[in-house]
Amino acid sequence: MATPILETRNLTKYFKTARGNLHAVDDINLSIEKGKTLGVVGESGCGKSTLGRVILRLIEATGGEILFEGKDLRTLNARQMEGMRQQLQIIFQDPFSSLNPRLSVSEIITDPIRTNKLLTGKAEIQERVVELMHTVGLSDRFINAYPHELDGGRRQRIGVARALALNPKFIVCDEPVSALDVSIQAQILNLMMDLQEQRELTYLFITHDMSVVKHISNQIMVMYMGQCVEVSPTEELFEQPMHPYTQALLSAIPVPKLQRDRKRRHLVRGEVTSPVNPLPGCRFAARCPHARPECTGEVIPLTERGPGHFVSCVLPVR
């Protein structure tokens, strides 16, 4: 196996709340190879966005290591981290609130270039902005436009251009297409895959949409209440989902095909609660159709059930 560009070891983030510690990210170990995409899926509140932000140190972790090209980001001081940020970028979910409404398109894209003093000449910067806009498929007639003048798809392209401005190696994509219509969503996904190929970018792709994540990822991690319950190569996960939660997630996706027999889905009962001072054991047990006494009381480790396919569940392979 090639050496991973990004790895986390026992990464945790607890938030202090009035009721106790909320385990938003709990003991996450992941590794992504250069030029690949790790998809992180889960429902709202499972800690997937927090994970993305903790990795970029936009939120400070409670414990664990974040190794980027072998260096632990958590040991860097503020200045070193600032330099490192050129390599690490993020694309946000909502193209409506992640762009400053008072800056023009060119100012938004120039901002990171100026901050990092990548280029200094006015003409040079201008040239770079136009180049970036073309890369993401934006016509340069929008160069002086303001975000409110553009539609969602174009705004998200600006978000992508801004993330690319510093030639990063690693990008956290936090639900980059969730706010967009399907036809526009497909345009942005294609763009992101093209860019990955051209520039050997590495993505951590956070989403709740299983069909999107299947499309773009090489590997998928399923999160539930702060923990990783299953991680596997993409194909394998869809062919043989092993954790009952993954199975429920997959069977809940409405498929755009008519089904004569209208087979019943594996419906899971109940809803996600927040993991405040959780007890050891499987956090899905309360909703799990296969729950048994062994599920609670002890920490259930991730075990390898197939090449690269790890599951944290007491059930034997079915």
Added chain:
Amino acid sequence: MEHLLEIKNLHVIYRGDEATVHAVNGLDFTLDRGATLGLVGETGAGKTTTALSVMRLLPDRIGTIEEGQILLDGIDITKASEGDMRVLRGSLVSMIFQDPMTSLNPTIRVGEQVGEVLELHRKDLSKEEIEKKVDEIFQLVGLPAERKMDYPHQFSGGMRQRIVIAIALACEPKLLLADEPTTALDVTIQAQVLDLMQELKEKLNTSTILITHDLGIVAETCDQVAIMYAGEIIEIGLAEDIFEAEDHHPYTVGLFGSIPDLSKKERRLHPIDGMMPDPSDLPSGCKFHTRCPRAAEQCSLQAQPLYQRGTHGIRCRLYADWEKQQ
């Protein structure tokens, strides 16, 4: 009378200071009793405007029905007075909105919000009977009745949407308009809510118009499908026509091509080029011709009628050999 709802040549505009937005441009469809119609389209296609027209809830002075008829259970809604509408809303037709976070009043106990509909429409019921009915409805949508004393913020998204459904169905309306009822919910919760809606529909024999952009949901729940683009229906038919027939409007083809298919291994998606046209400045002729891969010169010149074959209708010159409507 066969049809519960019949919309004929509906035109709706929004008048702004600078521009007039043509949101719905000549909409025609009928809905049978007990049937579910999926109204599909992207943002700005006019789906919600259509539903708001049926509810007569278009924004005052800005949105107006310019032309056309909406016959609901034999009553022409476009001519009804506001007083008549107050009686009809909730009892004959009700609506579920997209966002369960904002469609409930945060300062009123949820039980009261469900009871309010009954108080308004069922004057024959006493206070105790209403209380009893509220308990029943809570049970019907799968919520424990003792939680009726709670406020909306004490519920999760999925439970709030159940309360919204309870309010909509309290008086057993004949028509339910569901505007993206599950878009704000997680998939496992979405599956629960869709199942609930299906179950209630069978129990109460309610006709439903389900507004969504998710073709997967449509395939699972709808009998009929209408696909909207720029305020027009560009393709309509039974679910079989849309999901299994060979012939489609180029926009429908693009819409299906944009969805990542779970069963295929192909990496690249086939999206539709370009963007939805500006509804205040719609292109001439076929409104899709600017983005259509199969556009010919005549497409920009002449608007197309709906061509019909059996239950399947398509608004495109490629199907000009089918039977012409109107």
